[in-house]
Amino acid sequence: MAPASPLLRVRALQHHYRLPRTRLLGPRPILPVLHGVDLEIQAGRSLGVVGESGSGKSTLARLVMALETPAGGSVELLGRDLHRLSAAELRAARRDFQMVFQDPYGSLDPRQRVERIVTEPLFPLERPTRAEAAERAAEVLAQVGLRPGDAHKYPHEFSGGQRQRIAIARALITRPCLIVADEPVSALDVSVQAQVLNLLAELQERHGVTYLFISHDLAVVSHLCDEVLVLRAGEVVERGAPQQLFTAPQHPYTRALVDAVPRMVV
Template sequence: MTAPHQPLLRVRDLSHHYPLPRQRLWGPRPQLQALRGVSFDLHAGRNLAIVGESGSGKSTLARLVMALDTPTAGSVQLLGRDLHRLPARQLRAARRDFQMVFQDPYGSLDPRQNIQAIVTEPLRALAPVGRAQLRERCAQVLHDVGLRSGDAGKYPHEFSGGQRQRIAIARALITRPRLIVADEPVSALDVSVQAQVLNLLLDLQQAHGITYLVISHDLAVVSHLCPDTLVLRQGEVVERGATQQLFTRPEHPYTQALLDAVPRLDPAPL
């Protein structure tokens, strides 16, 4: 448990470089600096959005927080543990506390596995679990996301896009995490079901005490889910603040440019 004043997630001076192909055979290998000295705190129960245009470093930041990539510099601490300094066995155990919901509900689910195998995969990766317990835990999280326990024996192609994203959310829930990183969680869905999934995420937060780190370019999604927002531009933090204030009175020109780029429907003249 974290103390009331202690952040759930603490990111400090996080930087990451991607190596690029050499331009000359014996020349130095150039690097793309995807993140530059990013720092922020995320407190339990107070969702934070990371926004910015494509190439701003949002997805790189998500992968570093999830310990899927290793940073060039800086640290990611979850519940006081530096994830990138943990031995592999301890990191595997720590993954119980943080999971991820990916953008594409079609590509993130293995079409060759049934729903029970997909949903329980993170739980099975932690330690051996009996079949009866797997069935029970799978049925519970499917119920939590609005699906039936009988869906466990079906396959991804039998579900709609919105249902598949519910399955992806159930998979993230199975370990009872403290933190879920949601990378563009509704961008691949029809507009008609986006609100349903967003409301589901908020209901699950209330029921299970989850905190979300939301990666998004959709400012409407951010406004719905996150009281705080951090703006990334070319790998650097240019602004952070309360979402409502930041969207109504932005201080940085880049934030204003993001807001100006949001499509608006003008009423047709009579």
Template sequence: MTPLLAVEDLVRHYRLPRERLLAPAPVLHALDGVSFTLEAGRTLGIVGESGSGKSTLARLVMALEPPTAGRVLLQGQDLQALPPAALRRARAQFQMVFQDPYGSLDPRQTVARIVGEPLEALPGAGRAERRERAAEMLDAVGLRTADLDKYPHEFSGGQRQRIAIARALVTRPRLIVADEPVSALDVSVQAQVLNLMQDLQQRYGLAYLFVSHDLAVVDLVCDEVAVMHQGRIVEQGSPDRLFTRPGHPYTQRLLASVLR
């Protein structure tokens, strides 16, 4: 059976500025042969320290930039092989929730415009339908229809992240890439948003690729965890196994640093 998401030998290199005029440009190996699969309705956590390649992986899965090598397959379809118009239509099936709930929302737009914007890529979605779907998604994330005509600055951080989740849901995707979705929130608000995401997963059959540095959060919401170090996945398994019997020395150090 074809998995919902398959990442195959993904590589991403960046050329850095030359240190001297005639010196060769140094190369940063952000990803170096990353592979995994994610089944529909499941949550895979990606953990690791800053600079391990987690956010680069999220951008490549979202087709926001091309890989140096390797493929990202969504329902068996190579996203980078799609022409721009086809990729734009395919984005209805995979959406993203960013870390900063204020920076990811346009402060000049109303909530109705923000949440309904992804529908503009779909054929036949008129203004009335976009507003109706936006209202439906606001209700799903615990906000009110009256909030449609407000602006992002009128909401708390947790409410803004709910708006961002509503925007990701409005196309009824099968996959959501969540890049540190609660790290900018207070601890009490984090729990509310995580519970919401789990409820939405059950209601809509969502799969999450959940990027985080917080092992406690990953332990709570993920079915499986992949540990990244220097652009590679060094260990992968269930949270119970990984966090109680880590096999790789880097995973052991990562857990020990949290305990300290």
């Protein structure tokens, strides 16, 4: 039997940014960020992307989310190249992929109640009635361990971990097959990190969600991901199962990341 096609396939992805001019009439310098990145994720699996700040991880996340246009290469989700879709087609396709951002408070509108925040992605797609939106909000809030009454509160009334649960509920509201999580626990206390990671794993087991998990921390991705891709200066230098990378890293950069993981001294 032929293997199933990957849910997400990224091919030869390239990107750069133009910097401010150094001379009044001179050309704007180009800063290369990604250099031909390839990756695949099968449905229901998790791929972690690790690397230090400036390695291109967040740029990769934005390109997968079609928030920016790549300089070259392709991003295919469910066989569709997202960057070749029309604006209307891309808007409809966003039902299938959502994002969880790093800062749970900064990504939530402080002027809106939780019910409105969580259901916001629905309105461009379905135009639900108020009752339908409230029902869907209650459903996803329960899935992330929050109470029905929380729908009527504001973000400032919650802890950091609870706010990230709200952000995850917002990502789940369209019932996506892919969630891109960009450093979703780095702004949280260590004990809360574990709670959120356990929640993501539970949601994957229950609903078959696929994750592209961006992090600088190998220990974090090893908790959730089936495979890890190591990104350095916009290039993939190593990939493999988390246990393999922890115990027998092949590239010097991966070894440096592993050595940077804190270990308990007894």
